Amino acid sequence: MAARYELxxxxxxxxxxxxxxxxxxxxxxxxxxGVPGRNFVPLNDEARAAVxxxxxxxxxxxxxxxxxxxxxx
Amino acid sequence: xxVFVNPTxxxxxxxxxxxxxxxxxxxxxxLRARPNDALGQSILDFANAYRDxxxxxxxxxxxxxxxxxxxxxxxxxxxxxxxxxxxxxxxFLGPNLYTAGQExxxxxxxDHPNQLEAVNESAQLVLDYMGRHGAGVKLxxxxxxxxxxxxxxxxxxxxxxxxxxxxxxxxxxxx
Numbered sequence: 272m273a274a275r276y277e278l279x280x281x282x283x284x285x286x287x288x289x290x291x292x293x294x295x296x297x298x299x300x301x302x303x304x305g306v307p308g309r310n311f312v313p314l315n316d317e318a319r320a321a322v323x324x325x326x327x328x329x330x331x332x333x334x335x336x337x338x339x340x341x342x343x344x
Numbered sequence: 345x346x347v348f349v350n351p352t353x354x355x356x357x358x359x360x361x362x363x364x365x366x367x368x369x370x371x372x373x374x375l376r377a378r379p380n381d382a383l384g385q386s387i388l389d390f391a392n393a394y395r396d397x398x399x400x401x402x403x404x405x406x407x408x409x410x411x412x413x414x415x416x417x418x419x420x421x422x423x424x425x426x427x428x429x430x431x432x433x434x435x436f437l438g439p440n441l442y443t444a445g446q447e448x449x450x451x452x453x454x455d456h457p458n459q460l461e462a463v464n465e466s467a468q469l470v471l472d473y474m475g476r477h478g479a480g481v482k483l484x485x486x487x488x489x490x491x492x493x494x495x496x497x498x499x500x501x502x503x504x505x506x507x508x509x510x511x512x513x514x515x516x517x518x519x
Contacts, residue, residue, distance in 0.1 A: 305443075
């Protein structure tokens with residue numbers, strides 16, 4: 272079964288069962304086999320595994336990249 | 345594109361018959377292929393064999409190349425959606441980000457074809473076309489239109505977009 276997500280905000284994405292990318296409103300449920308973004312809320316085990324797989328990358332990026340509000344910016 | 349020799353015209357100052365380039369359409373029967381031009385000779389042979397029922401051009405938009413197969417051999421009515429496999433750690437295909445090994449169906453021109461490998465025939469045709477004719481040009485729109493691949497003849501799509509900026513002196517000279 273494909274990873275299934277609910278979008279927490281409006282997102283331009285191509286779900287697996289769509290031919291083209293399009294804009295999806297917040298709350299839309301999509302099947303998506305790519306790398307989930309921060310606005311993807313996992314709904315099944317496959318989706319939770321995909322989110323967990325990129326969690327280390329996200330945490331290291333937060334430590335390295337400057338964020339809005341940082342004193343250095 | 346194919347270049348043919350026209351032996352019915354006077355020879356040029358170099359002692360050779362003038363040549364004619366045919367970007368669209370078929371060579372007339374009086375034209376000749378240049379020496380050692382296997383493609384030109386193939387086009388001439390095909391045109392002479394099927395002169396009464398030729399398609400519009402030797403170029404086939406659905407395969408993205410010159411296609412000289414007998415007219416009774418027809419392709420299926422529709423083409424599959426190209427399916428690619430990501431061969432680098434991570435790659436964007438449109439707005440989506442994928443990781444190595446994932447297989448994705450994608451009907452438009454991929455931005456980074458070197459990061460992908462073909463899974464089906466449609467994808468292989470698209471990657472071959474981009475490798476031969478995609479350098480320095482912006483391939484716009486979906487490659488799959490109405491269920492058929494559409495890879496236009498590069499000789500008919502206009503000047504390629506230069507990857508280099510114009511010389512600053514051009515603007516001065518134009519004044």
